[in-house]
Structure formats: structure tokens, C-alpha cells
Amino acid sequence: MAKPELKRVSENIWQIEPFGKMKVPGVIFADSTLIKDMDEKTISQVCNVAALPGIVKASFAMPDAHMGYGFCIGGVAAFDPEAGGVISGGGVGFDIACGVRTLHTGLSEDDIAGISEKLAEALFRDIPAGLGSTGNITLSTAQLDNMLSGGAVWAVEKGFGTKEDLDFIEEGGCVKGAIPAKVSPQAKKRQREEMGTLGSGNHYLEVQKVVDIYDEQIAEGFGLKKGDCLVSIHCGSRGLGHQIGTDYLREMVSQAASFGIDLPDRELASVPVNSPLGQDYLGAMRSGINCALANRQILTELARRIFTRIFPKAQLKMLYDVSHNTAKVEEHKVDGKSKSLLIHRKGATRSFGPGSSDLPACYKALGQPVLIGGTMGTASYILAGTNESESLAFSSACHGAGRSMSRTQAAKQWQGSQIVRELAGRQIIIKSRSMRGLAEEAPDAYKNVSAVVEATANAGLAKKVAKLLPLICVKG
């Protein structure tokens, strides 16, 4: 593919006119620095997605976009099932519904000061994390199927959290249309001991403080004020999701050609949404989303127990829960007409504006909380979805900082112990089982999250509400 030409259509929006096999333009949201630093391969991945059958409007990339496999991370694309639109396993990725959940604590920075080491120790000890860890519950096959159909609703029924939590999760904590029978026995076996585990890599549980408020009215509506302590949990669907991705990608790679789909990259493996395999994958992938929602619900309960043991007055109420790696059927306006489309978000956050029927009553006038995770040494942000975001990118926003450097390079450049010391000097406590893992996750191996958020807000994809800084980070 020839090198695409980027045309700046506004301060934070860049367009690639269709060329070659592209059916629609590529649209990248970024400021001039982010676009300059964006890898060429990331941009060609945006173009590759634009060549898939049934794509609607454009192939989008969020400001945190970086090279993925097939789709770029930060990629968003909508497909019309009625026009031969496809569903892509690579467009969801292996960590189905990996996402962020943020909780209030009812505590201030002052409440935690002095006891933060004890809190960090307790979170590190009692939250299962890292490869080889197991959760405290083992599910039978029948129980697993109920979990896959019920998501966080199932977890609440089992005593993990309360019904009130469910209002603050996308789709009420349970995605409809999950078909556990379409999840392989291998995927289920992989999950048996992994409920309530954090995972590893970029996954974390972080205690944060609110350091800045940008929109007083929305912040108040979200229950946020300066000095508040929050807890954010970043994790996904664990082994089950990884295996669903593996199983279906393999099938899609072998079946794509039979549907006449010419894959510029095998990782883009896709089949029509309205094909038997497409429907099977939807049923399995939705089970994966429910698994991630149940998992974050269980981890929430674990965090609550730890907090209330140490701080009897702590109240870990839900702020919101967003998923990053999904394909969801949503109604969107295209050329003035409402259409039912399958929206792939690969490392991107849903960003519904005010009035959306999926929002809880108390957020209805404010827009959906969009939770942006930073690195262990940099800020995280809370944004709010805008109505403008629908016409810009099917109601989507960025999801995090986005890597700028490979793990191999980061591990060469930094040492985990040096990062721990440096962050300790900034009153940030880091807990991890692996020093190399920490080096790979070095804050400087990521893009500047503040620039990513700024570009997201300036493009109109979401509104800035609050800035958070880490106090304690338990790495997976």
C-alpha cells in the first residue's frame, strides 16, 4: 500500500482520502504532535480497516492510537449488517471487554495519608494478580454458563456487590444475546480458576486522588470534588476472552476467503455479521463481555472488603464501568437516518452524550462517564460523552495513554527498581511481582496522556471533567 496522505480537516482531525481498496476515508483524531509521532504502520492499519466490506462512513483512530495487529489500538469502525457488513475477531482483540471501572471511596487524601503503605500491602496481598494466580471461587460448567449469560448481574446475585452497582455499568452490567454454548470447552476450562483475578501486563488496581476539576457541574453530578480518593480497576475477560479470540480468529482466518473477503492482514480476519460464524462469534464474544463485567464486579467486592477493613467509614460506590475491546450493536444516525450498526471499538471507549437511554437517571443530563487510564506515574482522567461524538466517531473516545515504545525497548531502557524509587519520591506506592514487568510498563513508554485527553476534548469526542493522580498502583 502506498504511503497515505494526511489532510488536516480541522485542528484535531486528519483525513486520508480513500485509495487502493479503501471503501471509506480514514479519520484520525490527534493534535499535530501526536500525528507526527504516529507510527506509519498504525496509519496503514487504519487504511486496511477502511477496506473491509460493509464499513460505514470511515475507519477511525482515536488520539491514543498505536500499532495493533489488524486494527490499530484506538481503532473504531462501524459495519452495516444489512449491507454485507462484517464482524472481525481482530477488531475486538483477545482481551474481550478489557476495561476500566472507577469507584468512589468516601475518603479524602488526608484519610489515607499515613496508612497508605498498609492499604497498598493489603490490596497487593488480597487481590489475585499476575500469571499463575487463581481466584477464590472455582466455577462448575453450569455456573460458568450462568455467569456468561448474566455478567455483573450474575455476580451481584452471588453476593458480589449490590443491585445499585448495576446502573453504573454499560448495558446494566449484562450484555444481551450472549450464547455460552458458542464458547468452547477449552475457553471455559481456562476460566475455571480465574474469576476475580486482575491479570497482568498493563492491568492494574489504582488508588487515585482528584487533583483538578474542569467542569464543576458535571463533576458534581458524577460525585467528584478535589481531594477525593477513588479506586480504578483495569482488567478484562481473562483466559476465557483470550481463548474465545484464539478459537474464532482461527475459524475466521480460514473462512474469510469463502465469503470473498480479501484480507490485507490475516489478523483482520472477518466474516459477514449475518453468517453462521459471524452470529456464533457474536454469541461467544458477548459471553466474553459478560465475563469481564462479572470479573470487575468480583474485584470490586474484594476492594470493598479491604477498604472497609482498614477504613470503617469507607464507601466504595460505583462511578462507572467502561469496556474498551468490544463489538456492539448500536443505533446511530447516518445521513439523517437511524441505522442499526455493529460498532467495533478496539482500545476505544464508548462515549454516549446526554440523553442516552443507556445512562442511569442521575447521569442522563450529563453524558456518560468516559474513564481514561494513565500509566502508574501519570494522570488518569474522567471525561463525559458528548452528543457531538456521535457524528464524529459513532460516540467513541480514547481509552488511555497508548504505548509509544515497545516492551522490549522499555525493558532495555529502564529498571523496575529505579521506577519504584522514582515514583516513591513523588509519593506514589507501586506494588508488583515483577521488576521487568514494571520496566516494560514504564510511564515514559507511553504517549503523553494529557495530550491525548486534550486532543480528545478539543476534537469534541468527550468533555474534560476531572484529573486524577495515582497514590497507590498494584500492577497485575
Next chain:
Amino acid sequence: MWEHFAHQADIGIRAIAESLNSAFEEAALALTAIVTEPNNVAKIESVKIECSAENNELLLVNWLNSVIYEVAVRKMLFSRFEVRIENLKVSATIWGEKINQQKHSPAVEPKAVTYNQLSVKNENGKWTVQCVIDV
């Protein structure tokens, strides 16, 4: 021999050997090395793996995914691999031990093999196999 190569989000593994069997064995070692130092993994328990595919590239994906699956369900790490490939079918025995977080300090968790930069080549009598692992 094996090596890791850079990928912006994940980790690439590459193995070069005289035979396809050895290249697959080395690639699996490179997979373990994403998690921990392979020399620090004892060869105590063995597991048998069989898999097949339509071509060598998909066979590499299925082989490494089979190892990832055993790591995930047995909570084990592996450091010795014996692979025999015949007619696009892998028959292997792999040796390792249960993961001990204190001893192995696992850096990351391999989630799956991607089809990104996937290749299996035989040039000048040497096999080079490579792919990117999602971690």
C-alpha cells in the same frame, strides 16, 4: 536460537534453526522468555501436545497457542520442548513446573498468538519462524 523483536503494543518472537522441529522448539522457548528466564524453570512435569493445521504458518500459531493454553490451565511454565512435525502435524512433549510467583516473577501473561508479522521461511537451509504474541 531465538530472539524477541519489538512491536509497539506487544512482543514479537523469532526463532532460527536448522530444522523446522528445532525452530518450533526455540519459538516456544522465546514464548517462555516473555514471562520469565527459561533457565529458571525446572523441567519436572511433562505434558503432551498434538495439533495440526493447513500450512506451516498456521501450524506455528496453533502450536504456540497450545503451549499458552497449557500454561493457562495448568498454571505451569515450560522450559524444554521436543517437537516432531510430520505432514503438518505437531507431536510434542514439553517439560516444566508449576508457576511460583516468588521464584519466577512473571513479567506478563501471554494471552494469544496473533497473525501479525507471522511467517515461516526456509532460506539457505535455515528455518526462520516468527509471530507477535499478545500480552
